[in-house]
Amino acid sequence: MSDHAPGDGTGERVQAAEREAAKRRLLAQAEAERIPAEETTCAIPDRRWRRER
Secondary structure, eight states: OTTSOTTTTHHHHHHHHHHHHHHHHHHHHHHHHOOOHHHHSOOSOOOHHHHTO
């Protein structure tokens, strides 16, 4: 690899930067679409079946 001209790694750096930007976009989108656990779970226990015994 030492026989490459300086700057040959530029494409790799650009690809790495693009991957990082895509990762940030995906994380931002996932966070925007995230539903808090408080809205998806019911914290009130359902114990009616125990009372019927």
